[in-house]
Amino acid sequence: MKRLSMENEKPASPDGGNVELGSVSPLPHLDPDPTTAFARIAERGNAAGLLRCADPRGLPEHRRAGAEWAARFLLDAKPGEVVICAGAQHALACCLAALSQPGHRIAVDPLTYPGLIALAATFGLHLIPVPMDDQGMLPDRLDALCRNHTIHGLYLMPGAHNPTGVRMPPGRREALASLARKHDLLVIEDDAYALTDPDRTPPVAALARERAFFIAGLSKTLAPGLRIAYLVTPPHQSKTLGRSVENSLRMTPPLTAEIAAAWIMDHTADQVLQAKLAETARRNDLARDTLGLLPARYRPHQFFLWLPLPDPWTARSFEQAARERGVNLLGAHHFAPNPDAAPAAIRLSLTAETNPDRLKTGLETVAGLLRGE
Amino acid sequence: MYVPTLGGGDRPLYLALADAIERDVASGALPPGARLPTHRELADGLGLNVSTVTRGYREAEKRGLVSATVGRGTFVASDATAATAMVAFEPAAPGTIDMGLASPLHHLDPDLAGGFRRIARRKSPESLLRYTDPRGLPEHREAGAAWAARYGVKTNAANVVVCAGSQHALTCCLTGLFRPGDRIAADALTYPGIKTLASMLGIRLAPIAMDDQGMLPDSLDAACRRDPIKGVYLMPGVQNPTTLTMPPARREAVAGLARKHDLILIEDDAYALTAPERLPPVASLAPERTAFVAGLSKSVAAGLRIAFLAAPRPFLKPLAQSVLNTIWMAPPLSAELAAAWINDRTADQIIETKRAEAARRYMLACNAFENLRFRGKSGSFFLWLDLPEPWTGQAFENRARQRGVNTFGAQKFAVGETPPPRAARISLTGENDLERFKTGLAILADILRETP
Numbered sequence: 001m002k003r004l005s006m007e008n009e010k011p012a013s014p015d016g017g018n019v020e021l022g023s024v025s026p027l028p029h030l031d032p033d034p035t036t037a038f039a040r041i042a043e044r045g046n047a048a049g050l051l052r053c054a055d056p057r058g059l060p061e062h063r064r065a066g067a068e069w070a071a072r073f074l075l076d077a078k079p080g081e082v083v084i085c086a087g088a089q090h091a092l093a094c095c096l097a098a099l100s101q102p103g104h105r106i107a108v109d110p111l112t113y114p115g116l117i118a119l120a121a122t123f124g125l126h127l128i129p130v131p132m133d134d135q136g137m138l139p140d141r142l143d144a145l146c147r148n149h150t151i152h153g154l155y156l157m158p159g160a161h162n163p164t165g166v167r168m169p170p171g172r173r174e175a176l177a178s179l180a181r182k183h184d185l186l187v188i189e190d191d192a193y194a195l196t197d198p199d200r201t202p203p204v205a206a207l208a209r210e211r212a213f214f215i216a217g218l219s220k221t222l223a224p225g226l227r228i229a230y231l232v233t234p235p236h237q238s239k240t241l242g243r244s245v246e247n248s249l250r251m252t253p254p255l256t257a258e259i260a261a262a263w264i265m266d267h268t269a270d271q272v273l274q275a276k277l278a279e280t281a282r283r284n285d286l287a288r289d290t291l292g293l294l295p296a297r298y299r300p301h302q303f304f305l306w307l308p309l310p311d312p313w314t315a316r317s318f319e320q321a322a323r324e325r326g327v328n329l330l331g332a333h334h335f336a337p338n339p340d341a342a343p344a345a346i347r348l349s350l351t352a353e354t355n356p357d358r359l360k361t362g363l364e365t366v367a368g369l370l371r372g373e
Numbered sequence: 374m375y376v377p378t379l380g381g382g383d384r385p386l387y388l389a390l391a392d393a394i395e396r397d398v399a400s401g402a403l404p405p406g407a408r409l410p411t412h413r414e415l416a417d418g419l420g421l422n423v424s425t426v427t428r429g430y431r432e433a434e435k436r437g438l439v440s441a442t443v444g445r446g447t448f449v450a451s452d453a454t455a456a457t458a459m460v461a462f463e464p465a466a467p468g469t470i471d472m473g474l475a476s477p478l479h480h481l482d483p484d485l486a487g488g489f490r491r492i493a494r495r496k497s498p499e500s501l502l503r504y505t506d507p508r509g510l511p512e513h514r515e516a517g518a519a520w521a522a523r524y525g526v527k528t529n530a531a532n533v534v535v536c537a538g539s540q541h542a543l544t545c546c547l548t549g550l551f552r553p554g555d556r557i558a559a560d561a562l563t564y565p566g567i568k569t570l571a572s573m574l575g576i577r578l579a580p581i582a583m584d585d586q587g588m589l590p591d592s593l594d595a596a597c598r599r600d601p602i603k604g605v606y607l608m609p610g611v612q613n614p615t616t617l618t619m620p621p622a623r624r625e626a627v628a629g630l631a632r633k634h635d636l637i638l639i640e641d642d643a644y645a646l647t648a649p650e651r652l653p654p655v656a657s658l659a660p661e662r663t664a665f666v667a668g669l670s671k672s673v674a675a676g677l678r679i680a681f682l683a684a685p686r687p688f689l690k691p692l693a694q695s696v697l698n699t700i701w702m703a704p705p706l707s708a709e710l711a712a713a714w715i716n717d718r719t720a721d722q723i724i725e726t727k728r729a730e731a732a733r734r735y736m737l738a739c740n741a742f743e744n745l746r747f748r749g750k751s752g753s754f755f756l757w758l759d760l761p762e763p764w765t766g767q768a769f770e771n772r773a774r775q776r777g778v779n780t781f782g783a784q785k786f787a788v789g790e791t792p793p794p795r796a797a798r799i800s801l802t803g804e805n806d807l808e809r810f811k812t813g814l815a816i817l818a819d820i821l822r823e824t825p
Contacts, residue, residue: 028503034706038493042486051482051676086537090700097573101431102553118698124553124575184385223502227537227704247566247573248699249541250670253678255485256704 019362022328024303025352026220027276032268034223037259050254056246057238058084059254065261066230069269070216073159073194074202077214077232083241084252087227088192088217089115094231094244095188095213096123104152106188107145109137111335111342113162113190116155120337127155127337136161136168139175146183153186158204159194163335163347164306165299170201177207187212192220195273196280196301210234213241218260220303222272228252228260276351277301283350283359290363291370303351309344310370318346321369327362374410375403376418386421390429391436398438398453406790409439409447437572440789451787452568470813471803473779475613475644475754477671478727480805483719488710491717501705507697508689509535510705516712517681520720521667524610524645526656528665528683534692537703538678539643539668540566546639546664547574549695550604550688557604558596558636560588562786562793564613567606567641578606580788587612587619590626597634604637609655610645614786614798615757616748621652628658637688638663646672647728647752661685664692669711671754672724679703679711728752734801734810741814745821747799754802760795761821768825769797776820778813779803 041047049059057063066082085091092115100106102124108116110129120127128151131141136158145151156176158168168176180187189205189212205212214232233241245252263269281300288298297305309318315331322329329346336342348366353359377393379386397403409415412430416423430447433439441447492498500510508514517533536542543566551557553575559567561580571578579602582592587609596602607627609619619627631638640656640663656663668680684692696702714720732751742758749756760769766782773780780800783793799817804810 023504025504028499031499031502034498034502035493038489038498042489042493044486047485047489048479048482051485051674052479086700086704089698093699101428101435102575115698118694122548122695122698224504224701225500225502225705227700227702243569244573247540247570248544249537249678250566251676251678253537253704253707254676255710256706259706 018323018326018328019358019365020328020352021348021350021362021366022330023352024220024349026222026224026303027279027351027354029354030272030275030279031222032263032272034259037262040262041255041258050258052254054251054254055242056251057242058082058252058257062254062257062261065264066216066232069218069230069264070214070232072270073191073214073216074200075206075214075216075232078235081233081235081238083231083233083238083245084257085215085229085231085245086249086252087219087224088190088215088229090227090248090252091215091217091229091231092116092188092190093119094241094248096120096125097248098240098244099186099213100125100152105149106153106155107137107142107151107185108155108337109157109161111163111332112155112337113157114334116190117337129337132166134166135172136166137172137176139172139179142176142179143182146179146185151183151185153188154180155188155190156204157191157193158189159191159197159200160302162193163304163330163332165302165304167197173201173204174207177204180204180208180211185211188215189213190215190217192217193303195221196277196303198277198301205232218269221269221276222263223260226256226260228256280350283356286356286360287348287350287363290360291367303349305348305350307346307348307370309346311344314344315342315346318344318369322366325365325369327365329366374414374418375407376415379419386425387428387432390421390426391432391438394429394433394438395436398449403449405449405451405453405784406792407449409449411446435572435575437569442789448790450789451791451793452565452784468777469774470778470809470816472773472800472810472813472817473781473798474803475671475800476803477675477754478730478802478805479675481723481726481730482674482676483714483723488713491713492709495709501709503705505702505705507702508693509533509703509708513705513708513712514681516715517667518683520669520681520715521665521683523721524642524665524667525651525654526665526667526683532683532686532689534682534684534689534696535703535708536680536682536696537700537707539641539666539670539680540570541678541699541703542666542668542680542682543567543570543639543641544699545682545692545695546666547571547576548699549691550637550664551576555604556600556602557606557639558593558602559606559788560608560612561788561791562614562783563606563788564608564641565785568788578788580791583615583617585617586623587617588623588627590623590630593627593630594633597630597636602634602636604639605631606639606641607655608642609640610642610652611648611750611753613644614755614781614783616750616753616755618648618650618652618750624652624655624658628655631659631662636662639666640664641666641668643668643671644754646724647731647754649750649752656683664688669720672727673714673720674723677707677711679707731801734807737811738799738801738814741811741818745818754800756799756801758797758799760797762795764795764821764825766793766795766797769820772820772823772825773817776816778816780817
């Protein structure tokens, strides 16, 4: 049965309707004004070039911008290793299409990104959960799994795990990189929220360049509607992924890639990121005060919070109850390869509601439900 | 028996096997049509597990090198030596005249700057930068319904899904409506993009014989009775590469067979809008089971990467899910430009301009090839040129390249083990510059006066 696991990931309705604490639309009201970008293209000399299809990996100046963006994630990439994809979801689809076969096994965290779960179903892949602790996936458990089964790949979100928010420290990253080498695993690193950590450390991909495919997304920083992400491949493998881009949609539109590149190179993207981090600091404070969060769970710039639920709540029952009280949120079952094995927990988005009063109301409703009101 | 030499190194064995097959195909040691050993035979010959050989053959199939038919065996694909990419990664040797790719006359594209000035006046342009419904914004789906009507497909916004170009629309059809391992019937000679897409997704194309009206109903019927075929891919208006137009009675027959065998129809008529006549699409004969790709690439602006899928209600949810799973949603910015150009009729003007240019080029080609046999029509972007014996498509392609002209031999379009006819697809639109185009025509005509 095909799961519509991303059904809830719809945009918030701005005028009334439920408070949106489900999807992690990233503070859209702080996005840059597109009219200047449009005007710039309108005045550009060879705008016509943006309507042509060329190398499916992208135009050279756009791939240079991609390498520049990857550097924000502390990954040193050459433009020749960058493939421009139509968003991180597309990058993930291209990786799986190019590099896997039906029946392949991919090691994942016990809870993972719903977009991967949906693609695994499309491509006939098996997602094998490996236990994690508060530093991320447990190396011993991954090693044991790989010694007993043929595992082809490893999917990681070390900067900010979706949905638990766990951040993987450098030592753990090294351990997993070395296991990937030992067991010849393909590594797909898809760290959409990594830039929310001002103290971020180099990605696993930087430790295992020969086997890692890193998705440097733009959507959680700005303008998700542009649909642009930069896939960094191991040296000499960009052509293979270029073919996947070509097979799936011929080429990521040069038009949207142009706007993204302009905003990266003129530092608009950096400024917007800073503004959004400042705003998330305010919202995390609000959440901490409203929900009475323990210090371990509080971090200044999270886009979403992970909350275990007290007995006898289940993820499904809490999601339902919240919806009835006017709040959309996502239960853990959306993130579990096996939904029936999901823990009793929920993910709350702090960034989709543009109106902070509605955010506060939503958080108070959740707090009320948790208290048993 | 073919026994490949597996290179050393620490690649997994099944990949080493696929690599060896790729090398041997490239070198000619394994020619197209050659039969590979059975899984068991090769396993015994190389001292491998049968399962390793199975995985290796499957990887080779994914790369477009071999094609496997249950009960018949595994054969090197007819187009195995063709580049699997549709567009070269490296630019062709400088000065090469492009008569291969059916590029859409970019120098006649709509004015992008004007397009942007127009959409900047839209209210709330920032909504073009946000996450939206994977099916597309309502106003864009309206424009999509209007665009489908240009093709003769009567539909409404509720039945339209916005995709990021025709190729993406095909990706959504194949991932949304089919599973890895499914079989889709296609013309024996067909659009290379559907072949590479199908092999990437583990979907098998079953080649169906054609005559001068297109796909043969008896062959389709026989194929469906022999194998579990789930769908059929059609280009009835201007078939790529043969330029054939499927007449109404034949369309009825195919629609009838689709009903009989409960097939999903994918109708993709990228070149129809500049063709001289428009017949009712197969979608209008079997709307309950046809997904129609209403593209803009070949008629308006390829780089925009927007197409509209018009489909019956039961297909909409899986198609929207596919959009979501592959790219989340088509960029609303691109869709906005497309909608603006459709609504203010810029798109129609561009179609007319490109049609007139294609017609001019068709006349020039008719003159250059007056002693040769070919199929084509005024307004189509390519010709299907019959090659006199003993020329093969591959040999013609090679000789043309030596003389500085890029062209596509029939082998690039052959599905599975279909033996390619002696033919080549000559693009009339690959070169913007008319003089270079004329030179290209002259060179090709000249080649056919030689003996290979």
